[in-house]
Amino acid sequence: MSTTDESHRHATATAATGVDTVSLDGRRGTARDAALDSIGFDPTAPLLQVDDLQVEFRTRDGVAKAINGVSFSVDEGETLGILGESGCGKSVTAQAIMGILDTPPAYVTGGRVVLRGVDLLTLPEETRRRVRASKVAMIFQDALSSLNPVFTVGYQLGELFRQHRGYSKQDAKKEAVGLLELVGIPAAADRVDDYPHQFSGGMRQRVMIAMSLALDPDVLIADEPTTALDVTVQAQIMKLLADLQAERNMGLILITHDMGVVADVADKICVMYAGRIVERADVHSTYKSPAHPYTQALLRSIPRVDLKGQELDSIEGLPPNLTQLPGGCSFHPRCTYARDRCREDEPPLYDVDGERQSACHFYAEVLGQ
Amino acid sequence: MSDALSTELGPTGGGGPPRGDAKERSGSLWADARRELSRNPVFIISSLLVLVVTSWAVFPFLWTDAGSDGGRCVLLNNNAGPSSEHIFGTTTQGCDMYAHVINGARPSIIIAVVVTLVTTVIGATVGIVAGFYGGWLDTTLSRITDIFLGLPFILGALVFLALLGSQNIWTVSIVLIALSWPPITRIMRGSVIQVKALDYVEAARALGASNLSVIFRHILPNSIAPVIVLATLYLGGFVSAEATLTFLGVGLQIPEISWGITIAQGQDLAVAGYPHLLIFPCAALILTVLAFILMGDALRDALDPRGR
Numbered sequence: 001m002s003t004t005d006e007s008h009r010h011a012t013a014t015a016a017t018g019v020d021t022v023s024l025d026g027r028r029g030t031a032r033d034a035a036l037d038s039i040g041f042d043p044t045a046p047l048l049q050v051d052d053l054q055v056e057f058r059t060r061d062g063v064a065k066a067i068n069g070v071s072f073s074v075d076e077g078e079t080l081g082i083l084g085e086s087g088c089g090k091s092v093t094a095q096a097i098m099g100i101l102d103t104p105p106a107y108v109t110g111g112r113v114v115l116r117g118v119d120l121l122t123l124p125e126e127t128r129r130r131v132r133a134s135k136v137a138m139i140f141q142d143a144l145s146s147l148n149p150v151f152t153v154g155y156q157l158g159e160l161f162r163q164h165r166g167y168s169k170q171d172a173k174k175e176a177v178g179l180l181e182l183v184g185i186p187a188a189a190d191r192v193d194d195y196p197h198q199f200s201g202g203m204r205q206r207v208m209i210a211m212s213l214a215l216d217p218d219v220l221i222a223d224e225p226t227t228a229l230d231v232t233v234q235a236q237i238m239k240l241l242a243d244l245q246a247e248r249n250m251g252l253i254l255i256t257h258d259m260g261v262v263a264d265v266a267d268k269i270c271v272m273y274a275g276r277i278v279e280r281a282d283v284h285s286t287y288k289s290p291a292h293p294y295t296q297a298l299l300r301s302i303p304r305v306d307l308k309g310q311e312l313d314s315i316e317g318l319p320p321n322l323t324q325l326p327g328g329c330s331f332h333p334r335c336t337y338a339r340d341r342c343r344e345d346e347p348p349l350y351d352v353d354g355e356r357q358s359a360c361h362f363y364a365e366v367l368g369q
Numbered sequence: 370m371s372d373a374l375s376t377e378l379g380p381t382g383g384g385g386p387p388r389g390d391a392k393e394r395s396g397s398l399w400a401d402a403r404r405e406l407s408r409n410p411v412f413i414i415s416s417l418l419v420l421v422v423t424s425w426a427v428f429p430f431l432w433t434d435a436g437s438d439g440g441r442c443v444l445l446n447n448n449a450g451p452s453s454e455h456i457f458g459t460t461t462q463g464c465d466m467y468a469h470v471i472n473g474a475r476p477s478i479i480i481a482v483v484v485t486l487v488t489t490v491i492g493a494t495v496g497i498v499a500g501f502y503g504g505w506l507d508t509t510l511s512r513i514t515d516i517f518l519g520l521p522f523i524l525g526a527l528v529f530l531a532l533l534g535s536q537n538i539w540t541v542s543i544v545l546i547a548l549s550w551p552p553i554t555r556i557m558r559g560s561v562i563q564v565k566a567l568d569y570v571e572a573a574r575a576l577g578a579s580n581l582s583v584i585f586r587h588i589l590p591n592s593i594a595p596v597i598v599l600a601t602l603y604l605g606g607f608v609s610a611e612a613t614l615t616f617l618g619v620g621l622q623i624p625e626i627s628w629g630i631t632i633a634q635g636q637d638l639a640v641a642g643y644p645h646l647l648i649f650p651c652a653a654l655i656l657t658v659l660a661f662i663l664m665g666d667a668l669r670d671a672l673d674p675r676g677r
Contacts, residue, residue, distance in 0.1 A: 100574045104504075132577035140575075145568035149675055150590045152401075159586070160576060195674045211576060 039127060041135075045117030047251045048097075048136075048219050049073040053111035055089075055096050055275075057322070058104060064322035066092045066106070068275040074219060074251035079242075081266030081283065082255045083298065087319050089275040090255045094221045097253075098138050099128045115219070134164060137212035141224040143204035147196035153180070153207045154192030160214045179210040183240060202233035206240065213244060219251040226261060238265055259302050263287060271295045274320050274330040277349065281356035291358035291367050293335045329360070337362050405671040412667035418660035422653075425474035433468045448643045458645040461634060466645065469631050470653045476538050476627040478657070481607040484545045489600045492550040493593070496557025501565060501584060511558070518551040522610075523617070530619040541620055545607055553596055553603075560592035567591075594669050601665025605658030612654075628654050 055067035067089045074080045082090050095101045097113050099120065113120045115135060120128060140146040148156060157179055158172030167175065173192065180188035183206040196204060205225060212220060222241060226234035242265050245252045256262055262269060262283065269286050271279040271294060279292040290296040300313040317334040320326055326333055332342040341361055349357040352367070360366060406412045425432055442464035451458045457466035499510040529544040530536055564570065570587050578586070612629030614620030616636075621627050628650050635646030 098575050100571060129577050129579060132575055134577065138572075138575040140568055140572050142568055146572040148569045148573070148587050148591070150673065151586070159582075163579075163582065164577060197675050208572070211572075215577075 039118055039123065039131070041115065042117035046073060046114075047075050047078075047116065048253075049112075049114040050093070050097065051112040051114065053093065053096060053113065054109045055092055055101065055106060056109050057106050059323070062323040065325065066275050066322055067096065069111070070270075070272070070275070070277055071111075072270050072277065072280065074253055076218075076251060077246065077249045078268070079245065079252040079254055079266045081262035081269045082253060082272060083257065083259065083262055083269060083295075084272035085257060085298075085315075085319055087322075088272045090257075090272055091223055092275075093272070094138060094223050094253070094255055097221060098132060098136060099125075100132075100138075130164070133160060133212070133217060134215040135217055136219045136221065137215070137217040138221040138223060139205075139208050139212050139225045142228045143201065143208045144196065144228075146208055147204060149196055152193050152195055153199070154194075157192075157207075157211055157214060160211065164215055175214070176210075179214055180207070182213070182244075183207070183210040185210075201229050202237060205229060205233075205237050209237075209240065209244070213248070216248065217250065219253065220245070221253045221255065223255045224257070225254075227256070227258070234261070241265070259287075259298060271298070274325060275322060276330065276359065277357075278331065278359045279357065280349065281352075281358075285356055289367055291352050291356055291363045292360045293337050293366055294331050296366060297334075297336075337365060401674065402668075402671040406667060409667050409671065411663055412671075415660045415663035415667065418656065419664055422474060422478060422657045422660060425471045426478040427475075429471050429475065432471045433465075448638065448646065450643075450645055457649040458643075460631070460646065461638060466631075466649050469626055470628070470649055473626045473628040473631050473650065474653065474657075476621055476625065477608050477611060477629060477654070479538055480542050480545065480611050481604050481657075481661075484542050484549065484607045485600055485604045487542075487546050488550045488553055488603065489596060491546070492553025493557045493596055495550070496554040496596075497561050497584060497589065497592075499554070500558040500561030501580075501588060503562075507558075510554075514551045514554045517548070518555070520548060522548055523613070526610075526614055527617065527619055530614070536619060536622055537625075538621070541611060541614060544614075545610055549603065549607075553599060556595050556599055557592065560595055561588055564588050564592045590672065594673065597665050597669045597672075601662045604661045604665075605654075608654055608658065 049071075050073070051071050053067050053070045054065070057064040057066050070089070070093055072080060072082075082093065084090050092101070092106070095106075096108055097120070101108065108121060111121070115131070120131060120136075123131065147153065151159075154173055154176045157176035158167070158169070161167040161172040161175050162169070177188050177192050180192060185191055185203060185206055191199075196207070199207060205228075209225075220241075225241065226237050229237060238261060241252065241254075244250075252265075254262065254266055266283045268280070268282050270277045271286075271292060273294050279286065279290065279295045281291065285291075286295060287299065290299055294315075297313070297315045301315060303312055315334055320330055320333070326343075327346075328344050329335070329338075329342045329347050332338040335342065337360070339362075345361065347359045347361045349359050350361075350363055352358050352363055358366070442460075442462050445463065446459055447461050447463040448459065455465050455467065457470060460466055460469055495510055495514065499507040499514075525548050526544050529547065530540060533540045533544070565588060570583060573583055573587050608628060611620055611627065612632050615627065615629040616633035621630060623630060631650040632647065632654070635643075635650065639647035
């Protein structure tokens with residue numbers, strides 16, 4: 001590819017999007033994808049509000065209500081932790097927000113995902129695609145399998161700029177090096193041409209973070225970002241995420257089953273069970289005195305040094321089969337507080353003290369413990 | 370082969386980047402593959418062989434002054450063994466075997482290359498569409514594939530060629546294409562379905578990649594390897610398939626010259642004391658098939674950065 005050819009292509013791309021994409025420091029703001037501006041995002045509206053989201057999986061065994069009326073909101077610079085066991089609907093919530101659910105079998109059957117005043121669920125697919133990465137981005141659990149093995153990391157990073165912003169190859173590569181430096185990859189200029197398998201696990205997750213931040217999204221969803229990493233690297237990655245979030249004033253949704261990870265970085269917590277939010281609170285009050293038996297049980301099942309030698313508490317049983325949810329409160333078969341009312345009457349999200357909510361009829365009793 | 374490669378490149382595993390060549394790396398899959406291939410001795414030798422065989426097919430006059438009719442044949446001198454005058458001996462009709470081998474390359478190579486290319490393109494396209502989009506499209510395409518897969522090869526070829534009426538390079542190619550794309554589709558579809566479920570495809574979607582970009586950047590490069598292997602095996606198979614059809618009388622017709630015809634004619638007499646009638650055309654065939662298989666193997670390795 002000759003230089004003249006490149007500059008010609010670049011000029012055409014610039015003309016097409018109507019924005020100047022040359023300057024490196026123009027990354028934030030000026031070089032926006034023109035198509036995004038026509039959607040009508042209102043910069044003064046709340047950042048992200050998920051309202052009564054419903055997702056079901058239509059399988060041969062019947063309809064599984066994977067998400068059943070989940071609502072939460074995230075503001076600029078705020079970190080929301082979504083907690084829960086495997087299979088409680090955390091990742092499905094994330095995929096529904098991103099619009100990357102596999103349909104069939106998954107269908108969003110109700111609710112709204114409102115980003116800056118625009119309901120993403122009503123946007124046509126092509127527009128939604130442009131919103132991904134530019135407005136809402138996502139990091140996955142396993143960074144090795146989340147990077148395409150046949151392309152260098154520089155190519156994969158640069159492609160985002162070429163596809164969404166119409167950058168030339170050289171400019172895209174410059175951006176890629178800059179991003180790798182931003183996420184703390186040593187000798188970024190050399191490593192930009194390496195393939196994913198030549199990076200260690202922690203470095204790969206850094207590359208994934210760089211990719212998700214490339215187009216400067218307003219909301220970042222991190223789906224178990226540190227689960228596949230060892231503990232020291234976990235701490236580094238969480239610190240990197242927190243720093244980048246503070247620097248860019250992003251909303252961060254942190255999905256995890258690790259109570260320890262959430263405690264460090266989250267501002268608020270949503271605890272999910274069987275597709276519902278069972279407790280919503282700020283992080284300190286949740287840890288001090290959980291208002292739902294499920295949260296309480298989760299906290300008890302964290303290994304603690306001072307209890308070494310004793311048997312670790314675990315939650316008896318398994319999360320329910322989503323095609324056959326038990327009547328009443330879906331946690332009652334595993335709950336130590338359960339009584340007759342729990343088997344018949346489904347608890348709403350009770351307001352505990354104005355700031356926190358708990359979906360338990362007996363939250364006062366749970367709090368009193 | 371991979372041993373030779375890794376010694377040449379030095380130890381690159383364990384996370385350390387090969388610093389020396391960082392500058393020349395372009396980062397594009399095909400550019401890296403090309404550089405990889407240009408250093409691979411197996412690829413160089415096999416592509417030289419392919420070049421030689423192709424030049425037999427395209428420019429036979431560079432190798433022999435006998436025309437495509439096989440040159441002057443002296444019936445009295447039939448089935449003669451190799452001599453200084455006829456280095457490969459003579460055929461049953463007393464023609465020069467060397468001229469036959471060179472001139473026979475053209476129809477055999479054209480059929481093999483054309484059928485392999487078209488089959489791979491059709492098979493891979495149908496396989497990608499079926500595997501990627503799924504649903505009723507997959508069901509429809511898969512059932513059509515199954516119908517073609519159910520046709521017995523020899524019987525199908527006999528019926529089709531009889532229906533088409535004429536038997537030349539192009540009708541034989543069409544029939545071979547019609548009967549041989551389904552396995553490629555099957556393999557491609559399975560491979561695509563496997564790759565489609567991988568995290569990096571979902572990650573690419575989460576980063577706003579379009580369907581076309583997902584197909585060409587993520588799915589195709591990661592699912593094509595088994596198809597490349599099968600295609601190179603096919604290539605040799607088509608030369609023999611052409612020979613089989615010719616042997617059955619529905620392929621190319623005499624006086625046309627092809628490896629298939631020459632091998633078919635030599636089969637009976639080879640065991641009756643004239644082995645050169647089979648050895649030389651077969652050697653040309655084996656050499657061709659081997660060259661293409663080695664080339665495909667090297668290509669597949671070069672397209673997978675993990676193996677470097």
